[in-house]
Amino acid sequence: MTTEFDLGRLLAERGAERYELHSRYLNHQLPRMLHTIGFDKVYERAEGAYFWDADGDDYLDMLAGFGVMGLGRHHPVVRKALHDVLDASLADLTRFDCQPLPGLLAEKLLVHSPHLDRVFFGNSGTEAVETALKFARFVTGKPRILYCDHAFHGLTTGSLSVNGESGFRDGFAPLLPDTAVPLGDLEALARELKQGDVAALIVEPIQGKGVHEAPPGYLRAAQELLHRHKALLIADEVQTGLGRTGDFYAYQHEDGVEPDLVCVAKALSGGYVPVGATLGKDWIFKKVYSSMDRVLVHSASFGSNAQAMAAGLAVLSVMENEQIVANARARGEQLKSRLAALTDKYELLADVRGRGLMIGIEFGRPDSLKLRSRWTMLQAARKGLFAQMVVVPLLRRHRILTQVSGDHLEVIKLIPPLIIGEREVDRFVDAFTDVMDDAHSGGGLMWDFGKTLIKQAVANR
Incomplete structure (x- = not known):
């Protein structure tokens, strides 16, 4: 007897094996990396500029599948x-x-x-x-x-x-x-x-x-x-x-x-x-x-x-x-200007640049002695670790997905879906401000996580 293929049933029965399957049959380093930085989430569904996990919590997507999801998901x-x-x-x-x-x-x-x-x-x-x-x-x-x-x-x-x-x-x-x-x-x-x-x-x-x-x-x-x-x-x-x-x-x-x-x-x-x-x-x-x-x-x-x-x-x-290009221009100017205004407030924030909804946030060597010593420690282990230290709490604490803009770069790149509105801009700026406050406090979870990243970087040399 021929059994009809049922995709929904297959996902229901074996969807929970996703990380194990990837480790066994695909790129085994991907799940390892995701686990190390705490990105090993299980997203159940997606729409527009958001994902949702099994608990119903929403996650703001500022990555858009490396730019693939220009109109968001499932337009x-x-x-x-x-x-x-x-x-x-x-x-x-x-x-x-x-x-x-x-x-x-x-x-x-x-x-x-x-x-x-x-x-x-x-x-x-x-x-x-x-x-x-x-x-x-x-x-x-x-x-x-x-x-x-x-x-x-x-x-x-x-x-x-x-x-x-x-x-x-x-x-x-x-x-x-x-x-x-x-x-x-x-x-x-x-x-x-x-x-x-x-x-x-x-x-x-x-x-x-x-x-x-x-x-x-x-x-x-x-x-x-x-x-x-x-x-x-x-x-x-x-x-x-x-x-x-x-x-x-x-x-x-x-x-x-x-x-x-x-x-x-x-x-x-x-x-x-x-x-x-x-x-x-x-x-x-x-x-x-x-x-x-x-x-x-x-x-x-x-x-x-x-x-x-x-x-x-x-x-x-x-x-x-839906005037997508005009929205990208307007929301991009709004997001970039609000982030650029923070460069005077945070010494670790070196530059905000880009056009439209392609924005780079660059971090740099701070002036204060306490922060400078910690920055130097990160740079000695591997350049790019501080940017990763920012990306992780944005996801873990604020449920916002971003990316470091390249290997050994202290730059976060924002390329969200072009459909985002003021609500998403507000959410990102508020979350980024909170993470920057924590980084400049001299203590907090960020620097604790930085130690984990340093150990991982040294171990991979």
């Missing part, structure tokens, strides 16, 4: 679109026809970047970057890609080649020909371009690692330099795109910037179906796909699938109808 419009596309029983992924949804999504997406003409749909941000790197090298006939120090563009081999963090690259060489240049350094860019072998510069208008924005005028000047040397500008908007920074794309904060290729992903998915897109100029696509023999020279088995396209169309509709 009703996106959810309905996915139900509708499943119910439509479309003849999807035949590979030898042209379905309507990819063309409709491309048309809608290109409205927001009118200088671009065509779209390739893949399945992730790193795949969008891989597409841009391949296209740039092919159409220019040059091998080398420039990227910026501390950049993050993905973890597959091509995108890893333009990753500015050695911790991700170590042990995976040899990679593609590449060279890092400092973000904002036009002289370094010009020196590399003079060698004549550069296909493109790929750049995040605001870097995810540390939340560092390209200096005013840099992107436009870089674009002019690149074009003078017949190289391309690639804008990686995987995290910054679709309203995150208070404009549809982060490069649009600077007049006259028109990248040759733009990479998007994350929030375009609606948080449901993986999707990536590489937007580009007509001449680039026509050179890559130069004949019928080359029609499949770059493709993806699941690219342009109906579920992903439906999710993307629903996301763009919600963004327009």
Whole structure:
């Protein structure tokens, strides 16, 4: 007798085994790390900007799944679109026809970047970057890609080649020909371009690692330099795109910037179906796909699938109808200004920066002797421990999920769902103020936990 698959029953029977299953069959270090810092929570459900645990307590999400949940979790419009596309029983992924949804999504997406003409749909941000790197090298006939120090563009081999963090690259060489240049350094860019072998510069208008924005005028000047040397500008908007920074794309904060290729992903998915897109100029696509023999020279088995396209169309509709970009700008300015006002109050708080709802909170060496000695002790064990000391009580005491913005960085990055309102801003600022008060009291639970982190850091050396 055939037993019908019952997902609800399976979760009810074995959901409590989640951490054990992960330890046994997946990345065994993840549950270990979560347990060490007290993040081994069991979340039962989620909606909008909140999670709930089995006790019914709510948790404010200021992480948005690393930016995937731009509209929060389970937005009703996106959810309905996915139900509708499943119910439509479309003849999807035949590979030898042209379905309507990819063309409709491309048309809608290109409205927001009118200088671009065509779209390739893949399945992730790193795949969008891989597409841009391949296209740039092919159409220019040059091998080398420039990227910026501390950049993050993905973890597959091509995108890893333009990753500015050695911790991700170590042990995976040899990679593609590449060279890092400092973000904002036009002289370094010009020196590399003079060698004549550069296909493109790929750049995040605001870097995810540390939340560092390209200096005013840099992107436009870089674009002019690149074009003078017949190289391309690639804008990686995987995290910054679709309203995150208070404009549809982060490069649009600077007049006259028109990248040759733009990479998007994350929030375009609606948080449901993986999707990536590489937007580009007509001449680039026509050179890559130069004949019928080359029609499949770059493709993806699941690219342009109906579920992903439906999710993307629903996301763009919600963004327009619910004024998501305007909300990100307004709430971001409110959150950033309130946090920046605290820098004079707390000596451990060094800087607050970013745009829209992509905000970096940086901590630095305090002036007072007592705090300075404790800070030095943490730094000697491992840089980045103080930021982790802030992230932990935000979750444990205030039920707010945040993240440290990169390995060895004393920076917390806030990338909440773009739908948050004043209530969520108030909740975060109040909680952050409480944690900072505790840190500056010279005692308290934070510094006790710091000792645990120091022991763990020393043990892992």
